[in-house]
Amino acid sequence: MEYHFTKHKGLFITGTDTGVGKTLIAGAVAKILSQKGKKTGVFKPIATGCKKTRQGLVSEDAEFLKRCTNTELGLEIINPVKFAKPAAPFACEKAENRKTDFVKIAVAYGQICSKNDYVIVEGIGGIRVPITKEIDVLELAKAFSLPVVIVARSKLGTINHTLLTIDAVRQAGLSLAGVIINGYDEKTKDFAEKTNTRIIQKLGKVKILTVVPFDKKTNMKKFIIGRKILKSLKKVNWLKIK
Ligand SMILES: Nc1ncnc2c1ncn2[C@@H]1O[C@H](COP(=O)(O)OP(=O)(O)OP(=O)(O)O)[C@@H](O)[C@H]1O
Ligand SMILES: [Mg+2]
Numbered sequence: 001m002e003y004h005f006t007k008h009k010g011l012f013i014t015g016t017d018t019g020v021g022k023t024l025i026a027g028a029v030a031k032i033l034s035q036k037g038k039k040t041g042v043f044k045p046i047a048t049g050c051k052k053t054r055q056g057l058v059s060e061d062a063e064f065l066k067r068c069t070n071t072e073l074g075l076e077i078i079n080p081v082k083f084a085k086p087a088a089p090f091a092c093e094k095a096e097n098r099k100t101d102f103v104k105i106a107v108a109y110g111q112i113c114s115k116n117d118y119v120i121v122e123g124i125g126g127i128r129v130p131i132t133k134e135i136d137v138l139e140l141a142k143a144f145s146l147p148v149v150i151v152a153r154s155k156l157g158t159i160n161h162t163l164l165t166i167d168a169v170r171q172a173g174l175s176l177a178g179v180i181i182n183g184y185d186e187k188t189k190d191f192a193e194k195t196n197t198r199i200i201q202k203l204g205k206v207k208i209l210t211v212v213p214f215d216k217k218t219n220m221k222k223f224i225i226g227r228k229i230l231k232s233l234k235k236v237n238w239l240k241i242k
Pocket of ligand 2: 022023024061122
């Protein structure tokens with residue numbers, strides 16, 4: 001893809017899969033930075049599975065991200081491309097007879113950058129999720145040229161998914177900021193869960209930015225982020241990541 005969006009300071013948050021905690025972590029980091037007084041923007045370029053409202057399609061991820069910051073920017077800017085079906089954008093573009101408009105994404109992102117010192121971008125699904133026939137999330141990430149953070153599960157199966165994602169990010173020539181292990185059960189007796197983090201760090205030769213515990217007090221629908229989650233993310237010096 002020959003798109004290059006505005007160059008800015010920030011992060012591109014991807015994951016090893018859908019539902020791994022990208023929005024929760026992106027929102028929590030945005031909240032932490034906003035509370036520190038840093039003007040922090042959030043961006044969800046493409047969302048699928050949007051709810052139908054009187055104002056049109058609305059992404060719950062975008063609503064959550066917006067609530068984590070003090071931004072006055074509207075949801076149309078925070079999430080310019082929306083589809084209704086809960087599927088990959090490439091599947092949606094056919095079914096909903098609309099194409100992903102990358103110019104619209106570039107314009108919205110430019111607006112967010114102009115109003116903020118730091119921007120947190122959430123991808124969609126995992127990095128090989130197709131947006132069009134030619135363009136997947138990894139290609140989209142390249143257009144931002146932001147350091148990439150991979151959110152990974154803590155349980156059995158995560159080594160494979162995480163190492164594959166790390167390889168793809170590096171092969172694309174993107175800067176890999178590190179991996180966040182999310183949803184860790186602090187009382188786990190599970191052998192895989194206890195050993196996964198260390199193995200990913202060693203075999204992936206990657207920085208584990210932090211291990212985020214599972215926090216049952218979290219309720220994204222009510223915009224509540226558990227305190228344990230914020231505590232583990234506050235350990236990272238986000239502004240230093242390049
Ligand atoms: N550490 C955690 N503790 C408790 N609940 C969590 C944690 N991480 C994620 N969740 C819950 O898991 C669900 C999925 O999280 P989230 O929406 O952030 O995932 P996602 O990767 O952004 O998904 P999508 O691919 O749909 O964008 C949410 O209900 C969230 O509250
Ligand atoms: Mg999400």
